Amino acid sequence: MSKMGQFVMECQQIAMQSESEAEVKAECKKTFADRGLVEYATDTAVKYYGQLDGDPAGSIYEDIPF
Secondary structure, eight states: OOHHHHHHHHHHHHHHHOSSHHHHHHHHHHHHGGGTOHHHHHHHHHHHTTTTTSOOTTOTTTTOOO
16 A cells, blocks of 8 residues: 555544544544644544545445445
């Protein structure tokens, strides 16, 4: 997996496992501080927060039956 793919996957996991946006931000700060990516990771994970349980209405994927 590429470094960018790994980064996105980590952000998605943080977003899925968090109970609130504040928790997303705190976890990003803890996870990405040593890599200097806190701001970018926080922006990315917050965008995913609340969206990963399903495809948004109107998505080209919403009618796929799996």
